[in-house]
Amino acid sequence: MTTVVKGVKLRLYPNQAQIDQLWQLFGNDRFVWNQMLAMANKRYENNPKSHFIGEYDMNYLLKPLKQEYPFLKSSDSTSLFVVNRNLALAFKNLFQHQGGHPRFKSRHSAKQAYTGQSICVVEAKRRLRLTKLGSIRTSKTNQLTDAKIKRYTVSHDATGHYYLSLQVETEVHDLPKTHQRVGLDMGITNLAIDSNGVKYGTFKAKWFEKQATCWQSKFSRRKRQATVAMRQWNHHHKLSKLELNDYQNWQRAKMTKARYQAKIANQRKDYLHKLTTDLVRNYDVIVIEDLKTKNLMHNHHLAKSIANASWYQFRTMLEYKCEWYGKQLVVVSAKNTSRICSACGHNDGAKTLDIRKWTCSECRTHHDRDINAAVNILNCGLKAIG
Ligand SMILES: [Zn+2]
Structure with missing residues (x-):
């Protein structure tokens, strides 16, 4: 306790x-x-x-x-x-x-x-x-x-x-021990794939996201209109000046936009809470990679920044939940996790992002790229804690 x-x-x-x-x-x-x-x-x-x-x-x-x-x-x-x-x-x-x-x-x-x-x-x-x-x-x-x-x-x-x-x-209180261990490979199409091959999807709230984008553009347009109207008014009325905040139409767009954005953020948070609670409940040792070392050069900026925010939240939640409930979180630096064969340890060379499945040239094991990476991360973590 x-x-x-x-x-x-x-x-x-x-x-x-x-x-x-x-x-x-x-x-x-x-x-x-x-x-x-x-x-x-x-x-x-x-x-x-x-x-x-x-x-x-x-x-x-x-x-x-x-x-x-x-x-x-x-x-x-x-x-x-x-x-x-x-x-x-x-x-x-x-x-x-x-x-x-x-x-x-x-x-x-x-x-x-x-x-x-x-x-x-x-x-x-x-x-x-x-x-x-x-x-x-x-x-x-x-x-x-x-x-x-x-x-x-x-x-x-x-x-x-x-x-x-x-x-x-x-x-x-500590959660009961399960004697199970897991490695997680973080990604963009899926938030993570674990060493048992389970996929954890990224959070999507399509309707809310569409509404948020729509109100974002209404917000920008109305702000522009209000700025022009305010300048005109203030030019002609020297005594009763208006401020940008006096334009209700713009204010309303600002609030609606903020509400949709908050809604998305809250739902994402709930989703990540559910995922991390399940992980902490099911596993005694959870191994994740240090995301700074992750190579995401080929991905779109926006997708990357969204994924980044989720990963950061995911990791923070795992950190404190492991501590609260008596479980262990191991962070390893991910090097060559997609190159090394998790079955024999052979380094099979670099692979472009479009190669999702491959066969080890040494031991002929057939690999799913992400699951293999997750297994490597798990092995790396287990080695680190001895
Ligand atoms: Zn092999």
């Missing part, structure tokens, strides 16, 4: 009063970030050698800030501490040359969020109590039973929906 930290994302269904309140809270966090950042910039401007004000000094400044701007009192105070911590971290990264200069936050950015560390109480199957917001309707909370919530983030993204992301501490 081990204690692990899991991420849980719930949908929030705030009522109108809570929506107004949420935007105030997003704004408060942004306000504190921008105030503290402006102050840090000013100090540097006045004296480049001045001592940087750290996280705790900034927390100390919150009190006078709250007196000056009473609306800040409506926030969960822990969320303002989190803002200061993030800003201090951003500066630390800057000083260590690991990041750019922190930027001011805008109320127009697609994602708005705040993070707090207060206690969230599960009230019912679809209801939670959050600090300052009170009781709020959510999607199913059954993942949260017996879990300890470490921190929470409320967000609003381009889909126009509200979400609650939680980091929860929970206990997991």
